[in-house]
Amino acid sequence: MAPTPAMSHSSAFLLPSSSSSSMAPAGSAYVLVVLNQRLPRFAPLLWDRAQVRVCADGGANRLFDDMPELLPGQDPDEVRARYKPDVIKGDMDSIRQEVKEYYSNLGTKIVDESHDQDTTDLHKCVAFVTENSPIPDKSNLCILALGALGGRFDHEMGNINVLHLFPNNRIILLSDDCLIFLLPRAHIHSIHIEQSIEGPHCGLIPIGVPSTSTTTTGLQWNLGNTSMSFGGLISTSNIVKEEDVTVISDTDLIWTISLRQHS
Ligand SMILES: Nc1ncnc2c1ncn2[C@@H]1O[C@H](COP(=O)(O)OP(=O)(O)OP(=O)(O)O)[C@@H](O)[C@H]1O
Numbered sequence: 001m002a003p004t005p006a007m008s009h010s011s012a013f014l015l016p017s018s019s020s021s022s023m024a025p026a027g028s029a030y031v032l033v034v035l036n037q038r039l040p041r042f043a044p045l046l047w048d049r050a051q052v053r054v055c056a057d058g059g060a061n062r063l064f065d066d067m068p069e070l071l072p073g074q075d076p077d078e079v080r081a082r083y084k085p086d087v088i089k090g091d092m093d094s095i096r097q098e099v100k101e102y103y104s105n106l107g108t109k110i111v112d113e114s115h116d117q118d119t120t121d122l123h124k125c126v127a128f129v130t131e132n133s134p135i136p137d138k139s140n141l142c143i144l145a146l147g148a149l150g151g152r153f154d155h156e157m158g159n160i161n162v163l164h165l166f167p168n169n170r171i172i173l174l175s176d177d178c179l180i181f182l183l184p185r186a187h188i189h190s191i192h193i194e195q196s197i198e199g200p201h202c203g204l205i206p207i208g209v210p211s212t213s214t215t216t217t218g219l220q221w222n223l224g225n226t227s228m229s230f231g232g233l234i235s236t237s238n239i240v241k242e243e244d245v246t247v248i249s250d251t252d253l254i255w256t257i258s259l260r261q262h263s
């Protein structure tokens with residue numbers, strides 16, 4: 001039998017610049033996707049670490065309005081000119097005209113897909129990144145979606161669906177309060193916990209299909225060859241207990257962990 005492939009995960013991209021281990025994990029190429037919710041406090045930090053920056057439709061309004069507020073004491077016009085997205089993509093029903101013109105005049109590529117009313121703006125942006133982004137080695141790509149959680153429930157579910165639509169891409173959904181990513185089935189997942197910025201609350205959730213066998217280490221309530229399903233057991237309000245958590249499961253699972261508020 002072929003050995004189970006290993007996959008490691010880390011939130012080191014959220015470590016402050018002063019931290020000794022704050023650099024992106026070796027080789028990761030970050031792409032930022034700004035969604036249409038208030039920018040999280042760490043947006044400027046992740047912007048600087050990203051190689052490509054994309055706004056999903058109304059996300060461009062948030063960049064325009066919120067970035068100067070996150071950087072008080074700096075000239076708002078200079079901030080706006082400095083934080084110029086590479087691409088704005090979506091069905092363009094939420095971006096304000098003045099914002100579209102402003103970034104278009106700065107050279108941002110505008111991709112209007114108003115004809116497609118069957119896929120979300122996040123879906124459109126992830127498709128753009130995986131198909132067209134200038135990053136040469138797509139295997140190192142990690143897409144950080146800002147403002148993906150904590151808002152309208154239909155949007156949150158649409159965002160989680162994007163994780164399942166692109167199971168072979170690393171996509172992390174972020175808000176000020178927590179992050180979420182997919183653990184594709186049949187890998188041994190090793191999740192390094194950055195204790196200064198995340199935890200202790202976490203969850204492992206089988207969205208879509210029940211798991212018949214999930215095994216974990218490093219949690220207060222570990223699973224041992226346990227099945228999970230909606231209507232049965234799902235792991236919420238769990239607690240990380242070790243620096244590394246391992247998960248193996250026969251179906252895709254969602255991993256979520258709380259973000260510390262002082263970070
Ligand atoms: N309240 C929210 N909660 C979570 N994600 C959101 C929320 N609002 C927007 N998003 C994300 O930002 C993307 C762009 O948002 P935008 O408001 O431009 O979309 P939209 O298609 O115009 O929404 P709708 O027409 O349903 O209001 C969405 O595709 C979604 O991924």
Ligand SMILES: Cc1ncc(C[n+]2csc(CCO)c2C)c(N)n1
Binds near residue numbers: 118119
């Ligand atoms: C069954 C079904 N439900 C909802 C929509 C609407 N919808 C889904 S994604 C999207 C674009 C949002 O920018 C819109 C309008 C649909 N097409 N099909």
